[in-house]
Amino acid sequence: MRRVALAVSMLLASTACTTMNTDMDAPREALVAPILTTADALDSSTYAQPQVARVTHVALDLALDFDTSRVGGTADLDILAQPGASEIVLDSNGLEIARVTDGRGNDLPFTLGTAAADGEKGAPLTIALGTARHVTIQYMAPACAEALQWLSPEQTAGGVHPYLFSQGQAILNRSWIPTQDSPGIRQTWEARVTAPKPLDVVMSGVRQGEPEDLGDGRRAFNFVMDKPVPPYLIAIAAGDIDFKAIGPRTGVWAEPSVLDRAHYEVADTEDMVVAAEALYGPYRWGRYDMIVLPPAFPYGGMENPVMTFLTPTFIAGDRSLTGLVAHELAHSWSGNLVTNAVWGDSWLNEGVTSYFENRIVEEVYGTKRAKQEVALDYMAIVNKLEEVGADAPGTALHHPEGTDSAGSAIIYNKGAAFLRTLEQSVGRQRFDAWLRQWFDNHAFQPATSAMVYEDLRTNLARDAAEAERLKLREWIYAPGLPSNIAKPDPAAFAAVDGAADAYGSARTIPAAANWAQWTSAERQRFLQKLPAELSAAELAQLDSQLALAKSDNNEELFLWLRLALANRYDPAVPRAEQFLSYVGRNKFVQPLFKTLMEQGSWGEPIARRIYAKTRGGYHSMTRGNVDKVMAKPD
Known part of the structure; x- marks a missing residue:
């Protein structure tokens, strides 16, 4: 991939720009986050050259075909480019490109390069721009598009209608949307999607009005996301789904037979939004809705803006696993509002979010549950370090290119432990003020580990000596756990640890009545502490x-x-x-x-x-x- 000189001072670093719509004469303002040009912000998972030409807005007009498991149509891209830029490079993985035109319908030459050997990165789609700053791509996504899962009726709860959902993180959306698929290249977007009746369509944008009946057995749905987001957060789901409101700005979608159970489980969501805002500032996305997907969904949840995707496996009937909802909500600040520029800094999304999640849980469900979940997270870190070694490079929070993370216990739990240590070291009031200003000052922008390190040195630590005592660099860049880690409350699981020890020494099993009264965290702790060989x-x-x-x-x-x-x-x-x-x-x-x-x-x-x-x-x-x-x- 051709690299661009990093020292160039560019128009692309502005926070707002004017792009052109399809008639080439009406300006449209789009908020565009700065492109970071430091070496640690270069994303090796994309073919894009955003310092030369970048996508600022995507407009999709797509049709869902459940018979062939394919989606296709057009993608209109607004482009911000350096003067004299001759081409734009997009990401594609299996896309079939039929035609590319400019805003007046003139054909633009394009080439689809050779796919990367590992198959994950896909291939570069290079379009010759000339003077065009708007392009229209006619295309079809393959039936095997990795971001899309097409379910037969038998795979759904209702068993009558098919279902579709997407999962774009980290670099899968290039298999159904031709754009620059990198977390550091934020884009606004809109979409018109048609689907067969009676299926409903939801997306990670705000629905515009009621669906339009096209008279041919299909309906059209329109969505807008007017805030710039990283492309992996463009998401879609379609199926036999209904909606039930929770609060004035919250609600849940699910299949009809699942909806009541789902609604009961997430009934505290409005309270969570209120708690989150009190902690770190206003919720900036309008609505916060969720959809509980069929069990095939591969993650616990996905923080798609205005439409969090959730696994049904969190439905326990007692709201004991709703930390998942708190986590995905917290992403509305850490991850969606401020996003890691490269995937090697994923802890900036997940670690910060995991800390924020626990603070929401504390506010809504109390300190006992919050402390117990912290203790479970700490246990996961210790277990991971025992498994891979405390000096394993993958146990550092920041992962330079070529170094893989040791897993979620590092990205999520160690990241949260870092922030929790800072909070206990400087006091909650100072720490909360710092984290809120971090969200405010970097809203709708990408970030790197180096940026948060400097921000902590400047805006949290009182002086260089305190910065050294906090071990900021060691936490971010070194493997293992620093010696100043704030350890969990030893009393959090005192009773259950005693029961686990009793089982280990004398095989004494807790009484069924006591087991039923334990929290889920306590039951999980007991199961984790059972002898490995039984x-x-x-x-x-x-x-x-x-x-x-x-x-x-x-x-x-x-x-x-x-x-x-x-x-x-x-x-x-x-x-x-x-x-x-x-x-x-x-x-x-x-x-x-x-x-x-x-x-x-x-x-x-x-x-x-x-x-x-x-x-x-x-x-x-x-x-x-x-x-x-x-x-x-x-």
């Missing part, structure tokens, strides 16, 4: 007394199944097969298949038999991860 008789006794295999809480059920399968417990296999057949969340699916494969001649045949039946129902991201688990080493 006999079939011991597992049977645990299940009989605590009804573990019958749990409606998927976090707890997962922990039980992983423990049982690791001990080759035959009675757990049917429940595991059932679980893997209806849940597509990668957090659960990949570890369970990995556990089975690690059991050699007992587990591998079970894993292969189940995967042969379930693979087609998983999202491409989940499939890719499990495929690696199932592959035999050479």
Whole structure:
């Protein structure tokens, strides 16, 4: 990829610009975030050259075809370019480009390059601009577009109508939208999408009016996102879905048979928004709606603006797993408002959000639950460091190109622990003032680790000596955990840890009545602290007394199944097969298949038999991860 000199002072660094619409004579103002030009902000996952020419606005006009599992139509792109720029480079992964024209309908030459060897990055789409600053791309996305999951009616709760949802993070949206697919290149967007009746369509933009009946068995839906967002946050879902309001600006979509349970589970959302605003400033996106997707959705949640996507696996019937909702809401500030410029700085999204999530949980559900969830997060960090080594490069928060993260325990939990340590070191009042100004001063802009490091030195630490005491550089750039980490309250799990010790020493199982009264965090803690090796008789006794295999809480059920399968417990296999057949969340699916494969001649045949039946129902991201688990080493 051709690099551009970083020292160039550019028009592209302005915070606002004028772009042109299709008739080439009416100006349209679009807020455009600065393009960062430091070396640590160069995104190697994109072919774009945004310092030369960048997309500022995307207008989609698309049709959903459920018979062929394809989406296609046109994408109109507004472009901001350097004087004399001769081309713009976009990202594409499998897109079939039929024609490219300028704002007057004149053909523009284009080339679709060779795909990267790993297949993930796709290929560059280079368009010769001439003097054009607006282009229209006629295209079709492939049936195998990695961002899109087309579900048959049998894969839905209703069983009558098909379903579609997208998952764009990190670089999958280039498989259905031709644009510059990089978190640092923020773009406003709008869309017109047609779908067969009676399906409803939602997107991560504000719906404009009621759907238009086209008279041919289809309806058209219109959406606008007038705030610049990173392209991975453009999302769509379509299916037999209904809506139920929660508060004046909050509500939830779900399939009709799921809607009441979903609505009960997320009923505290309006309170969460109020709590979040009191902490770190106004919610800037208008509405905060959610959609509970079918179980094939590969993540717990996805923070798509104005329409958070949620897995149904968080529905426990008692709101014990609604930290997920708090997390996705918190992304409306950290991630959506201020975004990591490159994926090597993902902790700026997820770590900050995880800290913010816990503060929301504290406000809405109380300090006991918040402290317990902090303790679970800390335990995850310790376990990860024991697994990979405290000096493993992947355990640093910042990951320069070529260094992979050690996983979510680092990006999410260590990132949150960093902010929690700062809060306890300088006091909550000072820390909250700093974090709020960070969101305010960098709103709708990309950021890097270097930027937050300098901001902490300038706006949080009182002097260089305090900055040194806070170990800012060590936290961000060094592996492992700094010595000043704020450890969780040892009393958070005092009772449950005592019960776990009693089981470990004397196999004393908690009374069923006590187990039922524990919080979900307490039950998870107990399951995590059980001995790694247990006999079939011991597992049977645990299940009989605590009804573990019958749990409606998927976090707890997962922990039980992983423990049982690791001990080759035959009675757990049917429940595991059932679980893997209806849940597509990668957090659960990949570890369970990995556990089975690690059991050699007992587990591998079970894993292969189940995967042969379930693979087609998983999202491409989940499939890719499990495929690696199932592959035999050479």
